[in-house]
Amino acid sequence: MLDIERIREDFPILRREVYDRPLVYFDNAATTQKPRCVVEKIEAAYYNVNANIHRGVHFLSQQATEAHEAARETVRAFLNAPSSAEIIFTRGTTEAINLVASSYARACMQPGDEVIVTAMEHHSNIVPWQLQGMRLRVIPIDEHGTLDLEALPGLFTDRTRLVAVTHMSNVLGTVNPVAEIARVAHAHGVPILVDGAQAVAHRAVDVQAADVDFYAFSSHKIYGPTGMGVLYGKAEWLDRIPPYQGGGEMIRNVSFEHTTYNELPYKFEAGTPDFIGSTALATALDYVQRIGLDAIAEHEHELLRYATDRLGAIPGMRFIGQAPEKGSVLSFLVGDIHPYDLGMILDRLGIAIRTGHHCAEPLMHVLGVEGTARASFALYNTKAEVDALAEGIERAQKMF
Structure with missing residues (x-):
């Protein structure tokens, strides 16, 4: 098991606040944060x-x-x-x-x-x-x-x-x-x-x-x-x-x-x-x-499993992509909420996700959607952050 709190100390940016809230960074598929040693x-x-x-x-x-x-x-x-x-x-x-x-x-x-x-x-x-x-x-x-x-x-x-x-x-x-x-x-x-x-x-x-x-x-x-x-x-x-x-x-x-x-x-x-x-x-x-790529993969797999269960319990949640062999990326839609609107609301809660077609427009055409919301996990993410994401989505639902 990884010592996530110790690992998070290597990433100073994770201690900052966004809109007076702790940063929850789930845009790792776009770019990862950098450890102090780098x-x-x-x-x-x-x-x-x-x-x-x-x-x-x-x-x-x-x-x-x-x-x-x-x-x-x-x-x-x-x-x-x-x-x-x-x-x-x-x-x-x-x-x-x-x-x-x-x-x-x-x-x-x-x-x-x-x-x-x-x-x-x-x-x-x-x-x-x-x-x-x-x-x-x-x-x-x-x-x-x-x-x-x-x-x-x-x-x-x-x-x-x-x-x-x-x-x-x-x-x-x-x-x-x-x-x-x-x-x-x-x-x-x-x-x-x-x-x-x-x-x-x-x-x-x-x-x-x-x-x-x-x-x-x-x-x-x-x-x-x-x-x-x-x-x-x-x-x-x-x-x-x-x-x-x-x-x-x-x-x-x-x-x-x-x-x-x-x-x-x-x-x-x-x-x-x-x-x-x-x-x-x-x-x-x-x-x-x-740290060990095997240990990282195990941690991220557990995060993905937890996030799939936690977010899957939200009414109207629709996951995009459920292949048996899957990495730590979770794309989803929630009811009729536009992904951009969801991303903006989550941003005000300090939660960074990605929205849009993710530079994969032909795939979106195949899927029959304009875009998705995407949470992507890294070695420094935690289950508590997944809980914050779920609570943010539930708050956005109430607004709509």
Whole structure:
């Protein structure tokens, strides 16, 4: 069992008040709060080790370079990737997917080729493929929000070039069997990209065991800083596809006639790397591993179970997404109350939830709703906070 009160001491923001009420933060699927050690790491790096990495022979540059590459190794170990050369630092999941969409399309696709996605994708795993002129074929979901995997083999055609799926839905909480999907994709000679933005904070990820070709996630979803993300890619694919951006760092030599690209992973990291962000991300990963991802998952599962029972007792409550394999996301509607109105009332009570389509408009069309209210849980949330959410919803009902 986690010592939640001790953990909460690591997050100073949880002690603040909103509208003279204690903050209850249930918007973790959008972004998590940051533990003190991550913020202190950022401060210490700027005050003590700030220099442009890979560029200088002086002491600070060398020290910063070592810290940045050590962070890459931390990410490699966290994902159980074979090599740190397969870890590309990006600005987030969105940029990581755009990198693959742009580079893979240039090397391996033609306009009109097909990408298989799921009905529950975030816009960040839909729009990049459309920008490249690709046609999307969609794995459907059932009434519980579970993928209909029996439909998957029938979606492949001679123009299928990639499967791109979310590991965990930011709306439904559904956790998809990416290893099984990868087996089907590979049986059809097609690589797989996984959007892991929602999954990494809640469960251990092993890219080798799942045999995925690309895996993307964002630092700020796992208690790290914003503006930093990761793309894991198998070396065979990263060697094959061209760079996403050009500039410094990603080159071996340049002339006015010809440029030779750098080796992996630097081939995909144009410009000055964010070594402050990478080292702070590594600190966040170390933090959750010290606590234990299994312990975090157990705590969040218990919170989800408790919240489902507690909120389920409220008249008019309708849950959106009840897959058997589900992460700590609870989307819901309450009677005829518009999600935005509910979110505004809860905000005045100090309770932060998310409302709207959650950057998953196609999923909302499938579900037949305009949007939902969403409470998403993290390792520092408590049952008492769930009670406060339930009481806030009941208060909102009386107002309507």
